[in-house]
Every structure is written in structure tokens, then in C-alpha cells.
Amino acid sequence: MKFRALMVDAGPMREFANIVTIISKLSKECILRVAADTLYFIVSDDNSGPAPPVLWCEIPQAMFFSEYQMVGLDDEHKDIYLGLSSGNLSRSLVTLKTAKSLKMKLTKKQCPCLTLEIEMPSSTSQQTRNVTHDIPVIVIPRKMWSEFHEPNTPDPDISIELPALKQLRTTIDRMRTMASEVIIWASAAGRLTLQIKTDMAKVSTRFKELRVEAFEGPIDHSDSETESQANEDMSRICYCRVDAKKLSMFLSADQVTHNRTLCSIVHKKLVILCLHTEENVRLQCFISGIVY
Incomplete structure (x- = not known):
């Protein structure tokens, strides 16, 4: 060799x-x-x-x-x-x-x-x-x-383009001081919500007018998490609960010059984060969902 x-x-x-x-x-x-x-x-x-x-x-x-x-x-x-x-x-x-x-x-x-x-x-x-x-x-x-070998993952229920990674990382790092897990919500209407829950409070940060690459809905919801999104059509929203530390680590990729980053969600099971650069580098992170 x-x-x-x-x-x-x-x-x-x-x-x-x-x-x-x-x-x-x-x-x-x-x-x-x-x-x-x-x-x-x-x-x-x-x-x-x-x-x-x-x-x-x-x-x-x-x-x-x-x-x-x-x-x-x-x-x-x-x-x-x-x-x-x-x-x-x-x-x-x-x-x-x-x-x-x-x-x-x-x-x-x-x-x-x-x-x-x-x-x-x-x-x-x-x-x-x-x-x-x-x-x-x-x-x-x-x-x-x-x-x-490259993971063989299920087809995502939604793929949405993320806002600026630096802004996201600042948000997640603040949330990590209060909770170890974060729920990522993605809407077919182009909304992304980051949410944490503690015994004392529920904190959410929302980003609007994001580009949706694909949506394979409708989404079947049969759990109590949906109460936080009651004002929206739940069949067009999916979510996944993930480890906040792993998410923050990936978001440190903001120091790499990139042209877009996608967040793909397999409802309640998996988050796939994919960063693309102008040099055709593809950086993918697979974060398994936390299910109770």
C-alpha cells in the first residue's frame, strides 16, 4: 500500500x-x-x-x-x-x-x-x-x-435548509445550560423550532421562511409532544428529540466555509445534518432520536 x-x-x-x-x-x-x-x-x-x-x-x-x-x-x-x-x-x-x-x-x-x-x-x-x-x-x-460504509438511512420525512450555523450554535449552547436534550421541529411551511423542556420552564426558538427541500408527509402524530405546536397543521410537521451536546458539536462546523446546510428528519427516529461546501465537501452527521 x-x-x-x-x-x-x-x-x-x-x-x-x-x-x-x-x-x-x-x-x-x-x-x-x-x-x-x-x-x-x-x-x-x-x-x-x-x-x-x-x-x-x-x-x-x-x-x-x-x-x-x-x-x-x-x-x-x-x-x-x-x-x-x-x-x-x-x-x-x-x-x-x-x-x-x-x-x-x-x-x-x-x-x-x-x-x-x-x-x-x-x-x-x-x-x-x-x-x-x-x-x-x-x-x-x-x-x-x-x-x-456510508450508513443506509431511511428516507427522511422532511429536509429543510438551516439558518446560519453560528446563530444556531449560540442558541443551542444557551439551551444546553438548562437541558441535555433538545427537540427539533420542522414544518413543511418552512419553520424550524428548537425546544427544550425542564420542570421549571419550556423554551422555544423559531426560525421562519426556510427553504424546504422535500416533504414526504402527512405525519402521523399520536403523542403528547404535539401540544406545543397546536396552532399549526400537525400533519405537516415532524420532530425528533436529540442529544443537545452532539447537535452543538456539529454546529461548530460554522468555521468551515459552506454554501448550505440541510437538516433531514426521520420522524422521532433520526436527524441527519449535511453541510455542503463550494469545494464539494460533504459533511454528514447522524444523530439518533431519543425515545421514551
Whole structure:
């Protein structure tokens, strides 16, 4: 197996570092899948053992790398799967904001490593200096690859475009100080409501006139949650109760330059958050619903 890639443009390097930072906030460990035309970052739930990923990120290599060479396991299995510490990778990329180039390659030292060679400008002369980071990796055996495929999720009941992520994150972080769970409501009329309930209060924040990508209603409601939306046609509204901390972690993606973010809801079961960038990066987060 061989892998070597070179990045020289400041914009993609900064974007790459930001993406890895977000991944490191979601999980201490991740899987890096190297394919011929795409890099994949995959994160599974820390506490669930082998399970479908909770985060799936696709980075098209042609948009980020000026050079890209890889040779997989064999002619039939052409990809490379590596397990690594997302925190180590994130800390190694901190200097990319001022770097001139980044070279990534798979090396064999005392153990397999993802080696990063970062060329930095010198503050005192015209010369540059090179900084090398060796990040230990685990080569994932072929028999385990099936655990790291893109999740096969049910068709969502609604997909709605989110407002500014920074504004959403500020709202969620305030709600987290009062409750650990948040209910996300989405309406076919383009309304998004974030709601928390405590013994002392019920707090809601509403966003209006959002673009609805798809709605597969009507929605069947047979529970007490619907009382909070009594003034609307409930057959055109779906909701899901999720962990507020996981939602906040995804919303930290506001530091990645993006053109839109979609929230898709499988009624009461699943929230799928998908961020799209101009460089065709697709960052998906899967948050399972909390059911009582």
C-alpha cells in the first residue's frame, strides 16, 4: 500500500484543517479511508462498538491536492483504511493557516504512520523550514471494512435548509445550560423550532421562511409532544428529540466555509445534518432520536 499527496493552496489547507478540527471535537478516534478520487473521514459512536458511522465526511481530492498518488491493498480492494487519533491529526494541522505546503504520506517507521511534512515560511529570512509530524495509524484489515460504509438511512420525512450555523450554535449552547436534550421541529411551511423542556420552564426558538427541500408527509402524530405546536397543521410537521451536546458539536462546523446546510428528519427516529461546501465537501452527521 502506498499513499502520497501534496497540498499547496492556502484556502484548501485552511479548510482541511478546519474540517479535521470539527471531527476531533466529535470523537477522539476516526477512520481515514483513502480512495482514488476521495478522502473519507468516518467516525463511529464511541460507546456502541461496531456500529454505523455517526459522521461521514467526503473530501474530493482533485479540489484540495495538486498531487495525489495511492495504491490500495490489491487490484480488487483498491482503498486504504487507517485508524488514527483525530486529536493528534488536528493538533498537527494547526500551523496550516500560515503554511506554504502540506505533504501527506503513509510511512513505515517503528509502526505504520501518516507522516505530515509542513513547509513553513521563516520570519527572519527568505528560507523556509520544514516541520514533520508522524501520526501512528492502525491499518484496518479487509474483513472489517464493511463496518465503515456510508450508513443506509431511511428516507427522511422532511429536509429543510438551516439558518446560519453560528446563530444556531449560540442558541443551542444557551439551551444546553438548562437541558441535555433538545427537540427539533420542522414544518413543511418552512419553520424550524428548537425546544427544550425542564420542570421549571419550556423554551422555544423559531426560525421562519426556510427553504424546504422535500416533504414526504402527512405525519402521523399520536403523542403528547404535539401540544406545543397546536396552532399549526400537525400533519405537516415532524420532530425528533436529540442529544443537545452532539447537535452543538456539529454546529461548530460554522468555521468551515459552506454554501448550505440541510437538516433531514426521520420522524422521532433520526436527524441527519449535511453541510455542503463550494469545494464539494460533504459533511454528514447522524444523530439518533431519543425515545421514551
